[in-house]
Amino acid sequence: MNELIAYLKSQGVLGQGLFLAIVGFVGVFVVIAAFFLSIVVLERMFRARRRR
């Protein structure tokens, strides 16, 4: 991690910005995907319980 931070700091503001933009946008999708899975699991779990 320290090496990554040192590398990013050597890339200049535009390089750092590109890192933030790309990793940030992907990161939002990752968190949202985790929410999606939570919704699907919750919905199925409670639907199955109601059927029983």
Add this chain to the structure above:
Amino acid sequence: MDPMALQFAFPTWQQLIMYLVGLTLIFLAVKKEYEPMLLLPIGFGAILVNLPLSVVLTAGRSLDPFVTRFVAANPDAREFFERTLHYAFEGGQAYSTEPGVLAILFNAGIVTELFPVLIFIAIGAMCDFTPLFKMPQMIFFGAAAQFGIFATLIIAILLGFKLNHAVAISIIGAADGPTSIYVATRLARDFLGPISVAAYSYMALVPLIQPPIIRLLTSREERRIKMSYHEADVSRAARVAFPLVVTFVSALIAPISVPLVGFLMLGNLIRESGVLDRLSKAAQNELANLVTLLLGVTIGSSMTADRFIRLQTLMILGLGLGAFIFDTAGGVMIAKLYNVFAKTKVNPMIGASGISAFPMSARVVHKMAQAEDNQTWILMQAVSANVSGQLGSVVAGGVLLALAPMVLG
């Protein structure tokens, strides 16, 4: 005697411009009804803070001979006394200042991030995530429409903004006032005024900003795509479990987003629990109204003429508009990309309603679909994407706050 007590002063030309800015915001709030709950107090706060002597910021001051002598001997120390200890310097004399009412509110509610977090409880209590359970895949449009944040970040850097300032400006693209305020307070307090004004103004202008971009990027056939919707009951247990699970997931993936997501979900849990109706109503009404009032007038107090009248303010307003345009374009384009792979096509306009401006964006998109073909009903799908935008914007703020320290040091 307090040198301010019997002073008479005329406003400067910069302050006169700020009165016009304040009056414009009040005009937009009263006449055009653009986010009146926020723009009216922001406008009035901007006027209050720019009145001669700014008594709402500095209630009183007293001469400090020791600091006067110290700064005369060490001129470099002046900035520290001004910025950190709120000293004022006039004619070579140093005055210790007593904070006025808006400075007290600013320090208590904005610097501590208390007001935005309290607003999140209110927003959470207003949010109904049930449509997401019916169409969970719509949640991805809440992520796609955050594209404007990241595109604006790069443009702001290319325009010469420092990285922390660029991140704070880009968050206007979250189309979410409290998130913008929260991130700007942490990364660019000097730009808090213009960032907040841009975020709230453009949210109100969604019906004007989004349609031309959507029309530009979609064909008539695409805008007429019909989507099926199956009404299904969502159990109370699932609705109660949802805010808890989301809070845990956020804490695991992006712990820094917990103040944002956690309080949003607390509000939602109060709503969905079904046993806290009075608390839920209080959060949606009294809490929301009171904190919005205090938040607005306090944001206005950050709009002093010396901070607001500069080229960067105009650039921030332009970048904010760009962020909303890129949000819309990102949402639509990712919906079109989804259609390339999906068996059942979605109306690509749904992607544009993945921004956080709720429920305005969903209404705009549905109205556009109806204008193309009155048999095209996409309101529920648009609402699902729009609700996801509320989550997406908060997550985007949290992710940026988590990543920024890695490059800012």
